[in-house]
Amino acid sequence: MTSVEFVLISWSFWAVVLASSLTAVVIYGFRPIHRLKLRHLPGPPRPWLFGNIPETLKEGGIYRTQQIYAQKYGPLFVTHQIFQPIVMVESPDLARKVLLGNNYRCVFPNLLFGEEARFEASTYLDTRSDKHRTVRGAWQPFFFSGSLEGFLSLMWDAADLLADSVEMHCKDDNYMDIHAMVQAMTVQVVGTTAFGVDFHTQLADKANQYNSDDVKQLLQAVYDIMAPEAFSFSMYAAFLVLFPSAAPLIKLVAHCFPDKGLLTVRRGRQVVIDIVKKLMADRRADIEHEQKREAKGLSSRLRASFAEATGERRGVAPGSFVDLLVNATDKATGESLSDLERTNQAFVMVMSAYETTANSLAFTLYMLARPENKSKVERLTAEVDAFGRNRVPTFEDLDQFPWLEACLSEGMRVYPPVPTLTREAERDMELGGYRIEKGTMLGVAVYSMHNSSAYWKEPEKYLPERFMEGTPESAAKPAHGYLPFGDGVRACIGLRFARMEAKLTLIRLFQRFTFELQPGQENLPLRETITLSAANGVFVKAIPR
Numbered sequence: 350m351t352s353v354e355f356v357l358i359s360w361s362f363w364a365v366v367l368a369s370s371l372t373a374v375v376i377y378g379f380r381p382i383h384r385l386k387l388r389h390l391p392g393p394p395r396p397w398l399f400g401n402i403p404e405t406l407k408e409g410g411i412y413r414t415q416q417i418y419a420q421k422y423g424p425l426f427v428t429h430q431i432f433q434p435i436v437m438v439e440s441p442d443l444a445r446k447v448l449l450g451n452n453y454r455c456v457f458p459n460l461l462f463g464e465e466a467r468f469e470a471s472t473y474l475d476t477r478s479d480k481h482r483t484v485r486g487a488w489q490p491f492f493f494s495g496s497l498e499g500f501l502s503l504m505w506d507a508a509d510l511l512a513d514s515v516e517m518h519c520k521d522d523n524y525m526d527i528h529a530m531v532q533a534m535t536v537q538v539v540g541t542t543a544f545g546v547d548f549h550t551q552l553a554d555k556a557n558q559y560n561s562d563d564v565k566q567l568l569q570a571v572y573d574i575m576a577p578e579a580f581s582f583s584m585y586a587a588f589l590v591l592f593p594s595a596a597p598l599i600k601l602v603a604h605c606f607p608d609k610g611l612l613t614v615r616r617g618r619q620v621v622i623d624i625v626k627k628l629m630a631d632r633r634a635d636i637e638h639e640q641k642r643e644a645k646g647l648s649s650r651l652r653a654s655f656a657e658a659t660g661e662r663r664g665v666a667p668g669s670f671v672d673l674l675v676n677a678t679d680k681a682t683g684e685s686l687s688d689l690e691r692t693n694q695a696f697v698m699v700m701s702a703y704e705t706t707a708n709s710l711a712f713t714l715y716m717l718a719r720p721e722n723k724s725k726v727e728r729l730t731a732e733v734d735a736f737g738r739n740r741v742p743t744f745e746d747l748d749q750f751p752w753l754e755a756c757l758s759e760g761m762r763v764y765p766p767v768p769t770l771t772r773e774a775e776r777d778m779e780l781g782g783y784r785i786e787k788g789t790m791l792g793v794a795v796y797s798m799h800n801s802s803a804y805w806k807e808p809e810k811y812l813p814e815r816f817m818e819g820t821p822e823s824a825a826k827p828a829h830g831y832l833p834f835g836d837g838v839r840a841c842i843g844l845r846f847a848r849m850e851a852k853l854t855l856i857r858l859f860q861r862f863t864f865e866l867q868p869g870q871e872n873l874p875l876r877e878t879i880t881l882s883a884a885n886g887v888f889v890k891a892i893p894r
């Protein structure tokens with residue numbers, strides 16, 4: 350073969366490769382099989398290659414496009430937001446059918462590889478059937494009434510410290526970012542209740558800075574993991590979106606040549622994992638130490654009073670999460686959870702326990718600081734005063750705050766901290782008159798449902814009365830239309846913990862202050878990841894009472 354022939358052959362070879370690749374991309378971009386399968390469902394047109402992503406970016410979030418699509422196409426529609434088509438529902442009845450009939454929550458693919466992927470694979474959030482039952486069973490005692498009662502004083506201490514920080518800002522007469530402040534408080538609560546460690550996240554009245562490098566790192570790391578920028582800044586994420594079936598190859602390349610976004614997420618994860626590993630190792634050492642002391646005949650009751658008298662560190666609360674993990678066994682097999690699984694549970698605890706609670710508190714405080722809600726605040730302070738401005742509530746006392754609880758519930762209606770829920774169809778099913786195939790990804794548009802005039806009267810108004818029994822507003826409330834904590838066997842396991850923490854915080858704050866919103870925040874910009882939060886914080890001025 351002459352060299353000219355060789356070049357010609359190789360040129361034609363490459364032309365064929367190029368042409369067939371282009372054809373594949375064009376066909377792939379249309380996803381004909383998906384279209385065919387879901388052609389009978391209503392929903393927005395799906396532009397080539399990127400699906401509905403451009404519209405989502407334009408509208409500022411998935412929660413917003415869901416609202417627009419529901420208005421246009423009704424309570425069931427198919428959207429192509431990320432990776433694959435999602436059949437979304439927006440009515441209370443359909444949401445119930447999706448959440449109660451399907452027990453596996455879809456978790457979006459990620460870029461993790463190798464050891465990191467193995468770690469992620471054991472995450473609670475992604476467990477199925479028996480494994481899910483085992484892991485949920487291991488978590489459950491942490492939320493029993495006895496455990497919660499034991500956490501009350503730790504939560505109250507944290508809320509009290511928050512109130513001290515607020516007072517400090519009052520002196521400066523400045524607006525403060527109450528969202529950032531409650532975040533610092535909820536991290537403290539996770540630390541003390543679940544791990545027996547005070548992270549000293551709150552500024553309090555003295556140091557005016559974080560006490561420990563670990564804590565600074567932890568907060569930054571959690572932020573990095575959750576930050577949408579970190580994910581979308583990785584160019585590999587775009588490839589995953591476009592070519593999900595090439596995921597293993599994309600992950601391998603991303604692993605070998607990580608870009609800045611991916612590095613940020615991986616570093617963040619590693620920091621949190623290292624910290625929880627350290628916490629668990631410390632606790633194991635403590636347990637061994639305690640057992641030795643026990644063997645020497647010093648009873649735990651005696652030790653507790655000794656600790657009290659000497660001011661020794663309070664230690665791990667009864668029912669602490671690390672203790673549960675250290676002892677956790679798989680009910681089906683009788684085997685103990687592996688170290689990897691234990692570490693993963695602790696990682697999930699840090700990630701899931703603090704942000705959602707902080708967001709729900711920040712949204713509620715935002716609503717209560719708006720001038721038009723002054724009368725709601727007056728009713729709230731009257732309720733708090735009737736209990737006592739300097740009294741510490743007991744576990745039983747928490748039932749004495751129905752209005753405060755209603756204010757919190759209504760805050761989570763307007764701004765549900767988790768705006769979308771997902772499930773995978775476990776079998777072929779009928780939904781809203783349509784046939785849905787097994788394996789289809791399903792979603793519940795919680796934000797849209799909570800803010801729809803189809804189900805709620807005057808949804809734009811902040812009306813805690815909706816959650817007060819016997820009121821006309823409560824009677825007008827849709828059955829099953831309120832889902833801030835999800836529903837079914839995958840519903841939030843931390844619901845009682847979160848509500849108790851939020852109630853104690855609001856009681857302590859309103860015992861001492863009321864709040865005024867900084868002008869210019871009438872429309873609160875939102876940031877959407879898996880959760881919904883205030884994009885630029887919530888700035889308020891506290892008025893001492």
Ligand code: HEM
Pocket residue numbers: 448454473474485697698701702703705706707709766767770771832833834835836837838839840841842843844846847848
């Ligand atoms: C106001 C605060 C909170 C809100 C709004 C919230 C909301 C949610 C939602 C919507 C889900 C998904 C439910 C579903 O798919 O049906 C969920 C699941 C979960 N939440 Fe929460 N959550 C909060 C606080 C907490 C806390 C404090 C913890 C831990 C202490 C926690 C741990 C979890 C866990 C582990 C899951 C997964 C449950 C499972 O798959 O079995 N959450 N949460």
